[in-house]
Amino acid sequence: MTAADLDPLIHVPARLRIVATLAALPDGDSVSFTRLQELIGLTSGNLITHLRKLEDAGYIGTAKTGNGQASRTTVALTARGRAALESYTAVLRDVLGAL
Amino acid sequence: MTGHFDTFGPPPPKPDPFDAAAATGTVDEEPALDAREAAALLARTTAEAERRFALQPPVLVLAAAATALVAYGAVWLSVRDQHPYSGPSAPALAVLYGTLAVWIVFVTGVTRRALRGRSSRQRRLDGIVFGAIWICVYVLQGALHHVGASHAIAYGVYPAVAPLVVVGSAAAGYEAARAHPARALLAAAVVALGSFASFAGPADVWAVVGAGLCGLLLAVAAVQLWRRRARA
Numbered sequence: 001m002t003a004a005d006l007d008p009l010i011h012v013p014a015r016l017r018i019v020a021t022l023a024a025l026p027d028g029d030s031v032s033f034t035r036l037q038e039l040i041g042l043t044s045g046n047l048i049t050h051l052r053k054l055e056d057a058g059y060i061g062t063a064k065t066g067n068g069q070a071s072r073t074t075v076a077l078t079a080r081g082r083a084a085l086e087s088y089t090a091v092l093r094d095v096l097g098a099l
Numbered sequence: 100m101t102g103h104f105d106t107f108g109p110p111p112p113k114p115d116p117f118d119a120a121a122a123t124g125t126v127d128e129e130p131a132l133d134a135r136e137a138a139a140l141l142a143r144t145t146a147e148a149e150r151r152f153a154l155q156p157p158v159l160v161l162a163a164a165a166t167a168l169v170a171y172g173a174v175w176l177s178v179r180d181q182h183p184y185s186g187p188s189a190p191a192l193a194v195l196y197g198t199l200a201v202w203i204v205f206v207t208g209v210t211r212r213a214l215r216g217r218s219s220r221q222r223r224l225d226g227i228v229f230g231a232i233w234i235c236v237y238v239l240q241g242a243l244h245h246v247g248a249s250h251a252i253a254y255g256v257y258p259a260v261a262p263l264v265v266v267g268s269a270a271a272g273y274e275a276a277r278a279h280p281a282r283a284l285l286a287a288a289v290v291a292l293g294s295f296a297s298f299a300g301p302a303d304v305w306a307v308v309g310a311g312l313c314g315l316l317l318a319v320a321a322v323q324l325w326r327r328r329a330r331a
Binding site for chain 2: 010030048073074076096
């Protein structure tokens with residue numbers, strides 16, 4: 001295994017932090033966009049762009065709660081995203097073991 | 100007059116930041132990660148997220164320790180010189196239930212912070228079930244009074260230890276079933292504390308339970324802080 005085998009979608013500092021943060025949630029839970037932003041420390045624009053890439057790959061899901069002005073978006077890691085992080089971690093271990 | 104001029108109404112809710120950002124989403128260029136940096140970042144982020152999402156942060160446990168000491172201590176101060184024993188005074192009961200209410204509001208506020216989903220629904224259900232068990236403890240106290248139990252039992256030993264023994268037993272079973280051995284052991288220790296404290300008599304039982312609970316919870320907070328420091 002080499003570093004080239006690491007999932008390029010996760011192997012970016014901001015997205016690695018997003019996925020690792022969401023993986024720490026209890027299974028079946030989601031976190032509000034605002035709380036995620038507070039935890040990750042990215043600007044809204046930056047965060048949403050990374051979230052879109054992860055959502056397009058099926059790694060995360062977003063959902064709306066409430067209606068109109070009171071609506072809020074929540075974000076959660078999907079089963080596919082959790083599996084991708086596990087696979088990324090396994091490859092990372094192999095790469096580090098080979099160093 | 101229309102709603103637009105109502106200066107006393109609630110302020111309009113702010114729009115969802117997700118929607119506001121969706122229109123302008125851009126991404127900054129980020130430096131490439133090597134494997135060692137990625138591993139360090141992953142470990143650091145996971146530890147930080149687990150700490151932030153923890154439902155029993157040390158601050159909650161420390162607050163519980165202070166609550167136990169103040170609540171039970173206030174009752175003990177009001178009954179320690181009673182001969183014969185007649186029960187806690189109204190101000191002491193107000194301190195007992197007031198500090199409990201403040202602690203429940205504090206716990207609810209901390210555990211509610213922006214997490215949604217299965218675990219928050221489970222917490223609500225747990226709250227209802229354990230709340231109902233707690234209420235039943237006081238229903239039984241009413242029955243003891245009704246059948247003529249002495250004040251030393253109905254207003255001394257029973258109300259001091261029964262919540263620990265009954266709610267603690269339920270919690271021990273619940274945590275054991277969910278494969279949380281440390282929490283199950285803590286709940287069993289609370290049951291044991293309640294059982295042995297009952298030998299202290301109707302007045303001193305309040306001091307033993309308050310000091311014992313406070314000590315147990317301080318030990319739990321110390322272990323949590325030590326683990327957190329070891330992980331950092």
